[in-house]
Each structure stands twice: as structure tokens, then as C-alpha cells.
Amino acid sequence: MQTFRCVCGNTLFFENTSCGNCGRDVGWCPTCRQVSGLDARDDGTFACVSPGCGAVVRKCLNYSQEGVCNRCIAVAGTRSGELFCDCCRLNETIPDLSVDGNRARWAQLEAAKRRLIYGLDSLGLPYGSAADGFDPPLAFAFKGDVIPTQGLWRTMGEGERVYTGHADGMITINIREADDAEREKLRVDFGEAHRTLIGHFRHEIGHYYWDLLVRDRAEDGFKAVFGDHENPDYGQALSLYYDNGAPSGWQETYVSAYATMHPWEDWAETFALYLAMAAMLDTAFHLRLVDAAPDGDLATMLARYRGLGLVLNEISREMGLLDLVPAVITDAIAVKLGFVHDMVGGARGAG
Ligand SMILES: [Zn+2]
Ligand SMILES: [Zn+2]
Ligand SMILES: [Zn+2]
Ligand SMILES: [Zn+2]
Known part of the structure; x- marks a missing residue:
């Protein structure tokens, strides 16, 4: 990963949503492929202020509405009505946001996922959704186990237990992996040297690439x-x-x-x-x-x-x-x- 520079001269990091120096909104610009300062325009869009870019962009809905993303969508050349950035549009299931703490867990999962995607792009590895014509299509599901809250059982499905894993392009992550204490306990129980969200993504995408690159080839x-x-x-x-x-x-x-x-x-x-x-x-x-x-x-x-x-x-x-x-x-x-x-x-x- 690289660091980036705001037009004001401040260093920006991959996860930033605002500049600590000039106060600008900050996001990933898909045109210059930088984390960049964003200037608001009258129509609700933003202009990327990276030198030499100037692209007109919209914030991903998961950035503007949900606060779990920092990516933008180019207004020109993008299907109108596209609400999600290149990373978020791969989501098939998101956590139940009525459960306390799930939004923060989701934000951590998305941050790790964006880092994964950056790594795949750096290596030039192909991936894509069904709409992009990929078989198997890459998709993500972030789900919680049944957890009792306020006397109710809340879950994505009846009596479901969620296993982190990969099947036919679908990468499922149990959102309890986004809890530091839970994850560390599992790491110790399994005798692992590391257990991290980015590590889970890198492992599961490995199964995806077995299907894409090795199977029948x-x-x-x-x-x-x-x-x-x-x-x-x-x-x-x-x-x-x-x-x-x-x-x-x-x-x-x-x-x-x-x-x-x-x-x-x-x-x-x-x-x-x-x-x-x-x-x-x-x-x-x-x-x-x-x-x-x-x-x-x-x-x-x-x-x-x-x-x-x-x-x-x-x-x-x-x-x-x-x-x-x-x-x-x-x-x-x-x-x-x-x-x-x-x-x-x-x-x-x-x-
Ligand atoms: Zn700045
Ligand atoms: Zn740009
Ligand atoms: Zn997004
Ligand atoms: Zn595995």
C-alpha cells in the first residue's frame, strides 16, 4: 500500500475520509486511482482535486449513507443508477444493522476488503461479478450467527450458523471475526500465528482463484x-x-x-x-x-x-x-x- 497526498500537502492514508489538515472530504477516486481531496459541487457530486485529475465523482452509497466505505464512483462512463463503488457492488449480504455493534464490524470488514481489492489490482489479477461476465462471479456475504439481543433472536436466517469460507465465488465471513476479543480467542484456540480480517480475505480469495485459474486448467x-x-x-x-x-x-x-x-x-x-x-x-x-x-x-x-x-x-x-x-x-x-x-x-x- 502507498500513502497519498492531499492537494494541501498533507499525507493521506488508504482509509481516510477527511483531511486532518484542510478539512476536505477525502475518498478514493476511481479515475486517478488515488485517495484524494474532494470538493463539493452544487449538484451533490464532488470534484477530485488531485493535480491533473479533476474527475467528477459521486460518493459510494456505503460512504455517503452508511459510513463504511471511502470510495467514489466516476459520474462519466458509469451506468447511471450505479449506487455502489467497485468494492461494495460485490456485496451480496451485509450484516443486520439493527444489531448493536454490527455497523462498526461491517466497517472493519469493508476496510479489509478494500485492501484486498487494492492488492488484487496491484497484481493485475482478474475478478468480477456475474454482470461482468465472470464465472464463478466474485461476491461477498458478511453474516452473523444467531445472537440473543433484547430477548429476541436476530439472524440472517432461521437457526443459522455461519462458517467463514468460499463456495462458487461467494466469500462468506462470519462477522464475529471483526470482534478483536473473539478473534484473538479463536487464534489461541486454533494455535495460529496470526488471525486477521485481511488474512481471512486473502485465504478465501485463494479458493476463488483455484476455481478461476487452476480448475480444469x-x-x-x-x-x-x-x-x-x-x-x-x-x-x-x-x-x-x-x-x-x-x-x-x-x-x-x-x-x-x-x-x-x-x-x-x-x-x-x-x-x-x-x-x-x-x-x-x-x-x-x-x-x-x-x-x-x-x-x-x-x-x-x-x-x-x-x-x-x-x-x-x-x-x-x-x-x-x-x-x-x-x-x-x-x-x-x-x-x-x-x-x-x-x-x-x-x-x-x-x-
Ligand atoms: Zn488537505
Ligand atoms: Zn481523481
Ligand atoms: Zn463502496
Ligand atoms: Zn480455506
């Missing part, structure tokens, strides 16, 4: 690197994993214990690590912590990531926090990352 190559996904099948693998856990020594060949469950989970965990690595290197370049932009060479990416990881982990430890870069990338894991890297490279711009 590169399955033999996939099997050679990740193992046979058809034997044992996913259901058998799941019950084996919950009975026996991860084999000892998994760290040599897997990025996480969960990755040992089935080749699809191994791929999703490895894909998530690849997205995290690319995002971290992109940020490091923009903030001048490394002196070159990612150049498409995996060995260089890995070398920079290891160097950066060492520094960031030491700083995290100094502050008593979890290691920022917990994964040790062994040669076996690098081979899996290499397969992901080739798939991403092959997909670049293919949408």
Missing part, C-alpha cells in the same frame, strides 16, 4: 506440487484433520498447520502468504524501506521478504507483539509459492 501441475486434491476427498481430509491434527514437522513443507488439512487449504494458505508478501513488499517500496519495486522475480521477492521480516519481527518483539512475519519459507514452501507466482503471472491482465 492446471490441475496436473497443481497435484505435482500440492498433492492429489481428489484423494482423499475434502470431506475425508477434514475429518482426518480434526481427529488427528497436523503431522509433526509440518513446518518443513507447509506455511501453517491448517494447510496440512487438504491440498486446497494448502493452496489457499500459500496464496494468502503470497498476497501478504506482495503487499508488504509494495508497502516497503512506497515507504522506501526497499530500494526497488517488485520486479516479477520470485527469488528476489523472497530475499527481500526475508530481509524485511527479520527487521520487522525484531521490532515486533521489542514492542512485545506477535511476530509480524511468522512464516519461515523453506525450500519446499518456496516451490509452492513458485506455483502460485506462475499462476498469478499467467493470469495478469487476463480478465
Whole structure:
């Protein structure tokens, strides 16, 4: 991620909705692809004030009405009546806003989702809705379990329990993952190095890209690197994993214990690590912590990531926090990352 600059000279960040210096409204302009100052116009639209842009934009409805987005829609060249930005229009289900705290949870989910989409765009990965002609179409559902409030049971569906996961392009996130205390408890229970919203998005989008890039296209190559996904099948693998856990020594060949469950989970965990690595290197370049932009060479990416990881982990430890870069990338894991890297490279711009 990069930082941005307001026309007043102040630094702006990806999540900003106003400038702390000049007080302007701030939002993502789809024309110059910057977080930019916005000047209100008489007709309710805004002008992007980034030098050289000047696009006339509208705020996404989830920005102007709901306060959970900071993106704009270009007035010119956009279907009239389009209410939502490029990120929000992928939503299929949003949380029940009559439940206390759900709006704040939703805002956190949207912020993580926008960061995901920025990362996909940076890598040139294709994605889109059914209207864009994508099969499977990418969509998001943010749902809560049944929670008793004021003596009533409120839920999206009768007696529903929501599993975070992916099916046919639909990424479902249980909104309790947006609760820090809940999420940390789950992290400890599952023995995970990290558990974050952006991490969930990066993992689940990995399943989406398996369907889009690997299924019926590169399955033999996939099997050679990740193992046979058809034997044992996913259901058998799941019950084996919950009975026996991860084999000892998994760290040599897997990025996480969960990755040992089935080749699809191994791929999703490895894909998530690849997205995290690319995002971290992109940020490091923009903030001048490394002196070159990612150049498409995996060995260089890995070398920079290891160097950066060492520094960031030491700083995290100094502050008593979890290691920022917990994964040790062994040669076996690098081979899996290499397969992901080739798939991403092959997909670049293919949408
Ligand atoms: Zn400003
Ligand atoms: Zn602009
Ligand atoms: Zn939006
Ligand atoms: Zn998964």
C-alpha cells in the first residue's frame, strides 16, 4: 500500500475520509486511482482535486449513507443508477444493522476488503461479478450467527450458523471475526500465528482463484506440487484433520498447520502468504524501506521478504507483539509459492 497526498500537502492514508489538515472530504477516486481531496459541487457530486485529475465523482452509497466505505464512483462512463463503488457492488449480504455493534464490524470488514481489492489490482489479477461476465462471479456475504439481543433472536436466517469460507465465488465471513476479543480467542484456540480480517480475505480469495485459474486448467501441475486434491476427498481430509491434527514437522513443507488439512487449504494458505508478501513488499517500496519495486522475480521477492521480516519481527518483539512475519519459507514452501507466482503471472491482465 502507498500513502497519498492531499492537494494541501498533507499525507493521506488508504482509509481516510477527511483531511486532518484542510478539512476536505477525502475518498478514493476511481479515475486517478488515488485517495484524494474532494470538493463539493452544487449538484451533490464532488470534484477530485488531485493535480491533473479533476474527475467528477459521486460518493459510494456505503460512504455517503452508511459510513463504511471511502470510495467514489466516476459520474462519466458509469451506468447511471450505479449506487455502489467497485468494492461494495460485490456485496451480496451485509450484516443486520439493527444489531448493536454490527455497523462498526461491517466497517472493519469493508476496510479489509478494500485492501484486498487494492492488492488484487496491484497484481493485475482478474475478478468480477456475474454482470461482468465472470464465472464463478466474485461476491461477498458478511453474516452473523444467531445472537440473543433484547430477548429476541436476530439472524440472517432461521437457526443459522455461519462458517467463514468460499463456495462458487461467494466469500462468506462470519462477522464475529471483526470482534478483536473473539478473534484473538479463536487464534489461541486454533494455535495460529496470526488471525486477521485481511488474512481471512486473502485465504478465501485463494479458493476463488483455484476455481478461476487452476480448475480444469492446471490441475496436473497443481497435484505435482500440492498433492492429489481428489484423494482423499475434502470431506475425508477434514475429518482426518480434526481427529488427528497436523503431522509433526509440518513446518518443513507447509506455511501453517491448517494447510496440512487438504491440498486446497494448502493452496489457499500459500496464496494468502503470497498476497501478504506482495503487499508488504509494495508497502516497503512506497515507504522506501526497499530500494526497488517488485520486479516479477520470485527469488528476489523472497530475499527481500526475508530481509524485511527479520527487521520487522525484531521490532515486533521489542514492542512485545506477535511476530509480524511468522512464516519461515523453506525450500519446499518456496516451490509452492513458485506455483502460485506462475499462476498469478499467467493470469495478469487476463480478465
Ligand atoms: Zn488537505
Ligand atoms: Zn481523481
Ligand atoms: Zn463502496
Ligand atoms: Zn480455506
